[in-house]
Amino acid sequence: MIPWxxxxxxxxxxxxxxxxxxxxxxxxxxxxxxxxxxxxxTFGRCPHTRVLKGVxxxxxxxxxxxxxxxxxxxxxxxxxxxxxxxxLWGYNNALGVAPFEQLSAIDFGDVDVxxxxxxxxxxxxxxxxxxxxxxxxxxxxxxxxxxxSLPLLRAHAAVHGPMxxxxxxxxxxxxxxxxxxxxxxxxxxxRRAIEEGxxxxxxxxxxxxxxxxxxxxxxxxxxxxxxxxxxxxxxHSRGVPSILSEVRQCLGSRPTYVTLDIDAVDPAYAPGTxxxxxxxxxxxxILQLIRGLRGLNLVGFDLVEVSPPYDPSQxxxxxGANLAFEFLSxxxxxxxxx
Ligand code: MN
Ligand code: MN
Numbered sequence: 001m002i003p004w005x006x007x008x009x010x011x012x013x014x015x016x017x018x019x020x021x022x023x024x025x026x027x028x029x030x031x032x033x034x035x036x037x038x039x040x041x042t043f044g045r046c047p048h049t050r051v052l053k054g055v056x057x058x059x060x061x062x063x064x065x066x067x068x069x070x071x072x073x074x075x076x077x078x079x080x081x082x083x084x085x086x087x088l089w090g091y092n093n094a095l096g097v098a099p100f101e102q103l104s105a106i107d108f109g110d111v112d113v114x115x116x117x118x119x120x121x122x123x124x125x126x127x128x129x130x131x132x133x134x135x136x137x138x139x140x141x142x143x144x145x146x147x148x149s150l151p152l153l154r155a156h157a158a159v160h161g162p163m164x165x166x167x168x169x170x171x172x173x174x175x176x177x178x179x180x181x182x183x184x185x186x187x188x189x190x191r192r193a194i195e196e197g198x199x200x201x202x203x204x205x206x207x208x209x210x211x212x213x214x215x216x217x218x219x220x221x222x223x224x225x226x227x228x229x230x231x232x233x234x235x236h237s238r239g240v241p242s243i244l245s246e247v248r249q250c251l252g253s254r255p256t257y258v259t260l261d262i263d264a265v266d267p268a269y270a271p272g273t274x275x276x277x278x279x280x281x282x283x284x285x286i287l288q289l290i291r292g293l294r295g296l297n298l299v300g301f302d303l304v305e306v307s308p309p310y311d312p313s314q315x316x317x318x319x320g321a322n323l324a325f326e327f328l329s330x331x332x333x334x335x336x337x338x
Pocket of ligand 2 (some may be wrong): 146171173186261288305
């Protein structure tokens with residue numbers, strides 16, 4: 001039975017029945033007692049609040065896309081992902097966990113971004129993330145483009161020190177300067193993070209890398225900086241279990257941050273992104289890869305580069321919402337001691 005039915009089966013409006021149904025919905029306290037198309041969209045229908053007392057996980061939006069190298073639109077990502085998250089019914093069958101029940105999760109809303117000022121926006125992201133982490137909550141951030149990972153890594157590293165990083169992407173994002181003289185863009189965050197000592201480069205994986213580059217130097221630079229690169233070909237030829245076993249063996253109990261650029265997934269499954277590359281992961285492979293991180297010491301997550309203007313049937317935002325749900329599920333398993 002669907003849990004939200006009001007039972008209004010006919011036009012003979014039964015006020016008594018209606019009142020009882022509303023009272024039942026209020027008394028169960030479940031946000032799933034309303035149909036998914038009703039109300040204001042928060043992630044997973046979690047309460048929108050900035051009160052962090054007792055909160056296990058905060059979902060944070062960063063509607064920022066000012067540094068992209070090609071087509072823009074990821075400023076609309078958090079809103080689209082929230083909307084598509086309304087249909088997450090709440091139980092993760094693959095992992096056997098109900099994260100919205102297991103955890104106290106909130107939708108913190110969005111960072112106050114300043115589209116014309118990258119460094120001011122990065123400062124706002126770092127401060128907002130710090131506020132959440134200092135309150136003892138975990139953070140799942142929805143972008144926005146990939147430059148936002150740098151301030152997020154800064155905030156998490158301030159708590160955990162240099163972290164292992166699992167970075168899903170079609171691109172290494174380790175350029176030095178995308179535009180001469182400009183160090184901060186969505187093509188540079190992981191070089192900056194390594195320079196700043198935020199990443200434990202003995203445990204930094206890039207997974208899903210592919211596509212044409214200007215030359216072999218892009219990949220060589222990333223590897224020289226310390227990235228262990230598992231290109232999309234590796235995932236396809238070796239299979240997900242082999243990739244996971246290599247990654248898990250290296251990560252062990254290290255604090256691990258997960259950053260997921262949706263363009264790691266093939267544009268057949270995730271067309272709504274700014275710099276798509278063919279030959280990527282399937283939506284099933286990315287689900288398996290995320291679920292395969294269960295039990296690790298996961299300290300933070302971001303999901304970036306969903307660009308709704310290129311997502312006419314919302315499949316990219318649907319995938320984004322489900323991947324964020326998988327992140328939440330991993331945290332719920334962890335809180336249960338698995
Ligand atoms: Mn990318
Ligand atoms: Mn990226």
